[in-house]
Amino acid sequence: MALLVGGVSSYFISQSLREREQSQAIRSLSEALETVQSTASIAAFTNDKQLAGEVIQGLLRNSDILSVTIVVAGDTVLANGMRSSAKVFAPEFMDKPLSQPLASPFNKNETIGKIILQADWPTIEARVKQSTRDTLYLLLAEMIIVVLSVAAVMVFFVIRPIKKISDRLHQIEPGLGSSILVPEGHEKTEIGRLVGDINDLTGRLMMLLEEARAMQRQQQVAQRKYQNLFDCAVSGIFVADRDGHLDSFNQAFATLMWRSKPVNQENLSLFDAAWSRSDLIRSLLVLALEQETIGRIVADDFLLLDRRGEERWLSIAVTAPGDGTLQGTMTDVTARKREEMHARQLASLDALTGFANRQGLLEAIGQHAARGHAQTSFALVILNLDGFKQINESLGLPAGDEVLGIVAERIRQFIQPGDIPARSGGDEFVILFDGASPESAVDQRLNQFFSLLQQSHAMMTLEGTRVISLRASAGVAFYPKDGTNVHQLLRSAELALMSARTAGSHSYHFFEPSMLVAVEHRRRIEDDLKQAIGEGELYLGFQPIINLAAGKVIGAEALMRWAHPTRGMVSPDVFIPLAEEIGVIGELGLLVLENACRVVSQWRSVGHPLYVSVNVSALQIPNLLPPSVVLDALKRHGLPDDAIAIEITEGVLMGNVGAALEWMAELGAAGLRIYLDDFGTGYSSLSYLKRFPLNAVKIDKSFIRDLAEDSNDKALVNAIITMATSLTLDVIAEGVETEAHFKMLRDMGCHLGQGFLFSPAVKAELFADTVVDIEQRLALMNAAD
């Protein structure tokens, strides 16, 4: 290759040298001609052969010139000469003579002859060759010197230091991370830097090696640890293939699976045990393999029956690591299972009665319904005690519990095999009458039961023995007629129960589809009520309260009225409980208070010193109608404190007594009067009258209605009036409907009264006319006496 390059390059060099030498020769010949030209032209001018000959001789002294001829006008040769030493006179060189015209020395434009010069080309060639050869030799020598110098530099500055580095690298102990020394004199050269880099690299490699070793040690330790964990774990650990063939397992696993029975480690399967449901284990394995990609752990509990028939619950958790195998753990959960079963039993039992509780009931009904014969039928009876709340409140919770116990006892006496009794909460019992059909049979049985329940029972209380008679309401639903699942059935029975309660005490109703309609109806009224509050369909009516002795109207009771756009007037007895139930009673109460204040202040502004009493529901006390709100409303309308009276029911006094007392005290202290409404209908305890800051009692209209005819009522009313008067309480008679009522009450000393005799509740704007009308009529009546 080097030879080829050298040959080619020397060929080109020699070519270029040749050309240069040739052109050099031609130039030198031309120059020689130039120098002799003036003399030659003189010789030609004068035809001086001698001079021409001298010129020729001078030119022939140049070794490159072979021959010279000077010619004058007419191609006459003036003189010529030829090198004597010319040995080779090759004709091929004759075709390149140099010819120079000669001008007259005195007229440049006149050509008088020419000088013809024949170069000695062979000589020139020879010289060119020689010169080329010399140059090539020189170049060759130069190259050799350069190569040798480069080689020497390489040897001294590169190869030897690298050899040295290599030797030192060989001596390095690979694990120790020792570094190699920089060769002398190379501290700042690339070699030195290379050594530095190698040292850095070895340092890094050492670090990596060290890390790898540490990791290896860690792995060994971890493996030992895991081996220990595996061997000593209390849980069973196993690795199996997809068919359950065990690859490896620990001692705990063997113990759990096979007790102390010695096992042959080879060819064992997860299924080599007395599983009660090995198909479930198989599906667990399949599930784990399906979840292989996400590596989720699936687990379940399985029952194992050992040889002695002992039950063992084992929990197996399996995961598929992704290589088609399965890893799993196994723990003995027998104890937990037993506890769970026990707890489930407990959870479905009512501690007080020993009946199933609601949960147990649902399960039992579910099981009953799930037996799934086409002939299966049963009746579900929901039983609710009447007045149980009052018993609890008046006699105390232990008495309530005793009552529940009695009921349970009577149910137990009554039921037949196959029936399921349950207490679903509070005073609510549920009885499943098995195979109950037809309805008439159930009807008969319930009749028996109700009379059994009603039998009086003597209870020991703190105050002494008390005889109570238990009453209840019940709703009945039939399976499958009134519902095909537990919840439907319960719902139907509950609706029937509600219907029975509405109808009155101690009765039972069978479910009828129309009850659902009634419920729907109620729901619609609820919706309408909410809407009515928003749209102002509710308004206040005012029923005058009359001072019976004076025959004057002194105030009015504000009564909420609802003019429904399609149903007409809706009774407060319907919508007030609804409002309480759906949670809008607070809003309604504020509406009543605000309107009442506005109306009173209007009356007072035109000179009627009347007051208005407003009804406050137990639910509004104390938070939905705080005293501050009442007082604030009065203040805003510029009313004195006695312009508004508050009517409460006994319900208020039976609830949170402390809070109610405080609420009443605060309003009473501010000067508001507080009336006890519907007096005589509930548990009207005289102690209320003493304990609570009341200003008046309102005698319920049921006492007034038969006042003229019923001597008992008369005596009762008289007693109430007498007692109230002695307690300095005002008495207001409600439901004064006849003149007879009016006169009797007036004569009994009842201060105040209201009723249709005087006026129903009227709209505020009609009230002034009503007052005039009443007072005129009373004046007439009084005058008639």
Place this chain on the structure above:
Amino acid sequence: MKLNSLAYWFIAFLSVIAPCHARADLVVVTGPKTGVPTLSKEEVINIYLGRYRRLPNGLPAEPLDMGEASETKKEFYWKLVEKTPAEINAYWARLVFSGQTRPPATVNSSDEVAARLMSRPGVLAYVEREKLDKRFVILYEFDR
């Protein structure tokens, strides 16, 4: 003679004050027996600078030259070939050694010119028009 020297001095003066030599009016003449009526400028050049050694009629030509310091010589060669006497000398110097060609013979006075011109045919000279002798034949006149 006195008059001649006065004219000489006058011409010398003129030549000093004038940068150009072309003041004197030069003509090329020959003797009456030569038998050539006239010469062209080229013929004058060829004869005076050694190319031809014979006149057109075959008579050997014998040109005369003035002395080295002569203003006339100086003017003649300038007018003829635009060369200084030094250049003319250098020209001849190359030829003399060959021995074949000789430069014109030199004369030092106009009397000698006249004598030579009259001595035989074929002699040529250049003179100032003022010094023209009635016997001389004008061969060539420089343009004025």
